[in-house]
Every structure is written in structure tokens, then in C-alpha cells.
Amino acid sequence: MAPxxxAPxxxAxxxxxxxxxxxxxxxxxxxxxxxxxxxxxVAPLRPVPLPVPSNAWIVVSDSAARAGSEVTVAAFASSEAxxxxxxxxxxxxxxxxxxxxxxxDSISDQVLRAMNPIPGEHRIAxxxxxxxxxxxxxRLRAKVIDPRGLRRLGLVIDEMHSIKFADLTMQLEVQxxxxxxxxxxxxxxxxxxxxxxx
Numbered sequence: 001m002a003p004x005x006x007a008p009x010x011x012a013x014x015x016x017x018x019x020x021x022x023x024x025x026x027x028x029x030x031x032x033x034x035x036x037x038x039x040x041x042v043a044p045l046r047p048v049p050l051p052v053p054s055n056a057w058i059v060v061s062d063s064a065a066r067a068g069s070e071v072t073v074a075a076f077a078s079s080e081a082x083x084x085x086x087x088x089x090x091x092x093x094x095x096x097x098x099x100x101x102x103x104x105d106s107i108s109d110q111v112l113r114a115m116n117p118i119p120g121e122h123r124i125a126x127x128x129x130x131x132x133x134x135x136x137x138x139r140l141r142a143k144v145i146d147p148r149g150l151r152r153l154g155l156v157i158d159e160m161h162s163i164k165f166a167d168l169t170m171q172l173e174v175q176x177x178x179x180x181x182x183x184x185x186x187x188x189x190x191x192x193x194x195x196x197x198x
Contacts, residue, residue, distance in 0.1 A: 051171035052082035052162070056090075056137070058155050058176045065144045072105055074139040075155055077132070082166035084131025091156040092122040092140065093178075098149025105139040113138065131163045153177045 054077065061072040075092065077085050094101070096119040104115060113126040115138070124138045144150065155176040160168040 052079055052166045052168055053171050054079040054082060054160065054168040054173070056155060056157050056160070056172060056174045058153055060150055060153070060177075063150055065147060065150065067144055067147060069144050070102070071142055071144060071150070072139060073142055073153065074105075075137040076135045077137055077157070077160060077168070078135045079162055079166070079168050082168055083162040083164040085135055085137075085168065086129065086131055086161055086163035086165075087125075087127040088132075088137055088160040089123070089125045089158045090137055090160075091154075091158065092124065092138070093154030093156065094120060094142075095146075095149045095152050096120040098144075098146035098152070100143040100145055102141040102143055105141050107136065107139055109133045109136065111136075129163065151177050 056077040059074045065071045111126050111128040116123040
């Protein structure tokens, strides 16, 4: 019996598929290569900035003030090589049962400052493109309830940069009047503040 003319021979089908297979493989490889054609750039390594030694400290206008008197509490900062302090965020810690913060003392140095007063912890931020004159971070007025509170004033610097954008918190030494509170902060050397004036 002669084969039916409308039906393809099995051999012809096999040969057609064999010819089609390499083309499909080539197209698949081409599409995969196209997907992976994105060049992965390697960013150059940036040198790690060296720590810039810096200091922050608290100054009380009258460390021997009696109960009922008013004092001024100021915080200062300086950097040995990083340039003037350009911005900061800090916390002033105190015992609200021994000291009553009345508010900020008037400062006319063109520094933009903001304060969030919470009893026992005042959060303060400041910035100036020209740098903080004299390194003055903030100055507060306070009423003494118990003179022992003047020996328990804390200063925590959360962020501080110079006008040259150097991070001044990497090697920071804080001098306040309650070193025991802050001695557990990693990388922070704390010692009681000596009698010093800016």
C-alpha cells in the first residue's frame, strides 16, 4: 500500500526537529547572555577617615550656688584638628528634683538651635555654616533646688561634625560632673570637669 500523501513521514519529522533544536538553543543562550549583559561596576575603596580628637565640657556659672539661687549652665566643644564645630545634637542630663531648668539663656551668635525640653533630659541641636563661635553648644538658666544637683550634670553628644564635615564623635572626650553615669558608653572617655572657662 502506498503511503498517504497528506501525512508527513516520521523520518522527515525527526529531521525537522533535529534542525530546529540548535536554533532554539542558540536563541535561548542569546537571551540569557542579553540578561547578563549588565556590567557590574566596582566602586573604589574610600579611605577610612582618621579619628579627630575633640572635647566637650560643661561649665556652671557658680558651682557653689545655694538652694534658691539661679545659675547658668553652658556646654562647649572644640576640635584639635577638625576645624570649628558646625553641627551637633546633644543631651543635657540632670536631676529634675535638684535642679529646675528655667529656659535658654539669650545668645546672639547667629547659630540655629532647637531644644526639646523634657524634665531630667533636654535634647538640643544646633548648626552653623560658619561654625559655632567659641564652641558654645548651648547655655541654659536653672534654679538650684538642691546644690548636690550641680555635681550630677551630664552631657551626651550624639552627633557632632565640623565645618569641614569631619565626624567629631569618633574620638570624643566629654567632661561633665557625673562621670559615673556615662562611663559605660563604648568609645567614650569621661572624666569630671575641672574648673575651666572658655
